[in-house]
Amino acid sequence: MEFLGVLLQLLDATIRVSVPLLLAALAGLYSERSGVFDIGLEGKMLAGAFAGASAAAVTGSAWLGLMAAIAISVFFALVHGFASITHRGNQIVSGVAINFIAAGSTIILGQAWFRQGGRTPSLTGDARFQSITLPGADAVSGVPILGPIYSDLISGHSLLVYAAFAMVPITWWVLFRTRFGLRLRAVGENPAAVDTAGISVAWLRYRAVICTGVLTGAAGAYLAVAQNAGFVKDMTAGKGFIALAALIFAKWRPVPVMFACLLFGFLDAFAIRYQGLAFPGIGRVPVQLMQALPYILTVILLAGFIGKAIPPRAGGVPYVKER
Amino acid sequence: MSTPYAKLPAWADYGLIPLINLVVAFLVAGLVVLLVGESPIRAAGLLIDGAFGSGSGIAYTLYYATSFIFTGLAVAVAFHCGLFNIGGEGQAYVGGLGVALACLAFDGIFPWYLTFLFAILGSAAIGAAWAFLPAYFQAKRGSHIVITTIMFNFIAASLMVYLLVGPLKPPTSMAPQTRTFLDGAHLPKLGWVLEAMGMTVRATPLNITFILALVASVAVWVLIWRTRLGYEIRTQGFSPRAARYAGIGEARIIVITMLISGALAGMMALNPVMGDQHRLQLDFVTGAGFVGIAVALMGRSHPAGIVPAAILFGMLYQGGAEIAFEMPHISRDMIVIIQGLVILFAGALEHMFRPAIQAAFASISPRRAGLEPAKSGSV
Numbered sequence: 001m002e003f004l005g006v007l008l009q010l011l012d013a014t015i016r017v018s019v020p021l022l023l024a025a026l027a028g029l030y031s032e033r034s035g036v037f038d039i040g041l042e043g044k045m046l047a048g049a050f051a052g053a054s055a056a057a058v059t060g061s062a063w064l065g066l067m068a069a070i071a072i073s074v075f076f077a078l079v080h081g082f083a084s085i086t087h088r089g090n091q092i093v094s095g096v097a098i099n100f101i102a103a104g105s106t107i108i109l110g111q112a113w114f115r116q117g118g119r120t121p122s123l124t125g126d127a128r129f130q131s132i133t134l135p136g137a138d139a140v141s142g143v144p145i146l147g148p149i150y151s152d153l154i155s156g157h158s159l160l161v162y163a164a165f166a167m168v169p170i171t172w173w174v175l176f177r178t179r180f181g182l183r184l185r186a187v188g189e190n191p192a193a194v195d196t197a198g199i200s201v202a203w204l205r206y207r208a209v210i211c212t213g214v215l216t217g218a219a220g221a222y223l224a225v226a227q228n229a230g231f232v233k234d235m236t237a238g239k240g241f242i243a244l245a246a247l248i249f250a251k252w253r254p255v256p257v258m259f260a261c262l263l264f265g266f267l268d269a270f271a272i273r274y275q276g277l278a279f280p281g282i283g284r285v286p287v288q289l290m291q292a293l294p295y296i297l298t299v300i301l302l303a304g305f306i307g308k309a310i311p312p313r314a315g316g317v318p319y320v321k322e323r
Numbered sequence: 324m325s326t327p328y329a330k331l332p333a334w335a336d337y338g339l340i341p342l343i344n345l346v347v348a349f350l351v352a353g354l355v356v357l358l359v360g361e362s363p364i365r366a367a368g369l370l371i372d373g374a375f376g377s378g379s380g381i382a383y384t385l386y387y388a389t390s391f392i393f394t395g396l397a398v399a400v401a402f403h404c405g406l407f408n409i410g411g412e413g414q415a416y417v418g419g420l421g422v423a424l425a426c427l428a429f430d431g432i433f434p435w436y437l438t439f440l441f442a443i444l445g446s447a448a449i450g451a452a453w454a455f456l457p458a459y460f461q462a463k464r465g466s467h468i469v470i471t472t473i474m475f476n477f478i479a480a481s482l483m484v485y486l487l488v489g490p491l492k493p494p495t496s497m498a499p500q501t502r503t504f505l506d507g508a509h510l511p512k513l514g515w516v517l518e519a520m521g522m523t524v525r526a527t528p529l530n531i532t533f534i535l536a537l538v539a540s541v542a543v544w545v546l547i548w549r550t551r552l553g554y555e556i557r558t559q560g561f562s563p564r565a566a567r568y569a570g571i572g573e574a575r576i577i578v579i580t581m582l583i584s585g586a587l588a589g590m591m592a593l594n595p596v597m598g599d600q601h602r603l604q605l606d607f608v609t610g611a612g613f614v615g616i617a618v619a620l621m622g623r624s625h626p627a628g629i630v631p632a633a634i635l636f637g638m639l640y641q642g643g644a645e646i647a648f649e650m651p652h653i654s655r656d657m658i659v660i661i662q663g664l665v666i667l668f669a670g671a672l673e674h675m676f677r678p679a680i681q682a683a684f685a686s687i688s689p690r691r692a693g694l695e696p697a698k699s700g701s702v
Contacts, residue, residue: 100663
């Protein structure tokens with residue numbers, strides 16, 4: 001039972017750290033499947049976290065925080081769209097720009113508005129998404145093995161956690177079972193064909209980046225309004241890039257995205273819990289190696305040593321309508 | 324119009340459009356200053372005064388510019404080959420390792436100029452080595468260089484933390500840094516040049532690396548526009564298919580270009596590590612690798628544009644410190660916003676104002692704007 005308790009704690013931590021990765025990676029999925037590369041996930045998430053925490057602190061409502069997070073994140077997504085869809089700019093450059101603008105402005109505005117060294121005021125009560133106890137969690141907690149799994153691992157998270165995991169089948173359904181999803185995937189592979197069919201490439205891609213903005217906003221709100229009680233500067237700390245790595249690792253497919261995020265989340269949770277632990281046969285693994293592992297794994301995958309990650313064919317290429 | 328971006332006169336293409344983009348970026352930055360409740364005009368005054376108002380200010384501006392010239396050149400060389408090296412930050416970070424190893428090995432034996440030579444070689448070699456795998460994977464295995472270089476930035480950060488809290492740290496010290504270098508690894512300062520011109524310069528970090536940066540700029544110009552290798556690099560960047568048809572080895576050119584790019588980024592480490600701090604510290608790059616992207620975009624990937632763009636960003640870094648001192652609500656993170664806006668307007672949105680400018684030119688002189696019907700048949 002000792003082992004089960006430790007394992008459950010570890011998996012519980014895994015879920016908590018995976019959720020922002022999952023939301024951001026699913027966000028990237030919409031954009032990249034439509035042929036718009038987005039390395040600005042990090043910046044949109046950061047801006048969302050800041051807006052969410054600010055709005056929640058001022059209004060006292062976590063829901064308004066979430067709205068504000070989504071609004072600002074969609075705004076940045078539209079800037080990305082404006083640059084890369086309307087003006088056919090370089091999508092990578094645009095993403096880099098958004099990361100910088102978000103990183104700088106959250107600190108400057110945070111300091112100017114709240115005067116707490118770039119932090120937002122601590123959120124309490126309704127200003128934060130509280131953990132939800134699922135029905136029957138207390139009743140079954142005495143049942144061996146399954147009881148603690150239900151009451152400790154599955155129950156007791158905030159609403160956004162459940163929403164994030166629900167987004168996996170929803171995203172799958174949208175992309176692979178709806179007309180919008182079919183067209184979105186088509187525009188990422190062969191925009192000229194979609195254009196020939198009389199469907200606006202630009203409008204489809206705009207809708208895709210709006211989906212991206214909504215989900216990165218939710219990821220930011222989760223960080224600042226649910227997982228933590230407020231915004232601290234640079235709080236995304238590279239999560240947007242790990243999410244991007246997870247997206248590639250999963251070869252741009254929704255369900256594998258979830259497993260990739262859980263894997264990277266597990267590595268993170270494991271590294272935090274077992275700093276400096278000696279493994280039998282390997283010896284002490286430096287914590288830095290554990291932190292770098294998601295990036296190393298992604299590079300190995302990209303190099304084609306674990307399967308082949310083939311991006312959407314029209315990804316990164318602005319569409320020029322022929323006349 | 325079938326050709327959306329018809330030709331403009333060179334001065335408009337290389338002067339007017341970048342200038343307009345820059346002005347718009349600064350106007351938006353001014354809006355942020357307004358939002359914070361300060362006066363953008365006063366901020367601009369403080370910025371210029373802080374950067375150029377005193378000998379020390381100029382020296383600091385040029386010190387920061389030195390780092391940005393290296394990282395800007397690194398990004399630009401890769402741009403010419405059609406590659407986006409976003410890993411300058413990581414390459415510069417591990418480049419510091421090459422500087423530190425050379426300094427730690429030779430600072431007690433050699434005079435500074437010999438140690439400098441080894442440090443240049445060390446930083447360039449390790450910076451290039453850090454760019455090698457992303458380049459090789461792009462060339463041979465088709466993985467996207469943008470993603471791999473981002474990943475290598477994070478791997479570099481982890482590696483350097485590991486080395487600086489472990490093997491490179493003297494056992495007696497608590498701080499995550501190497502021991503302080505001896506005199507044999509202190510680069511000569513250049514403050515006396517400014518003093519000779521009648522300015523007062525107190526202890527400033529501007530050092531001989533600035534000269535090296537200018538030499539590197541000329542070398543990059545020669546390489547890109549005056550050598551066979553440079554021609555191959557530009558051909559590959561302009562049209563990979565034409566390059567293949569001309570018998571240029573695609574993989575070879577990609578790898579060589581990235582090695583040069585990584586070496587230039589790695590050499591940036593000479594400036595702070597050997598010129599100023601005299602020890603290897605955590606996070607000494609402080610974003611210079613990313614500033615290089617803005618510098619290269621603003622400078623249109625040409626050394627003659629990169630040096631002034633780097634000085635502009637040096638001015639922002641130095642003058643930004645002055646603003647942060649005078650205006651409590653504005654910290655140096657303002658620079659990060661300006662950097663982002665410059666990248667957005669000079670990079671991603673570089674074509675935004677072009678149609679309007681072309682229309683203006685066309686109405687003044689249709690022939691010079693290249694829009695006369697005889698030439699572009701399908702208007």
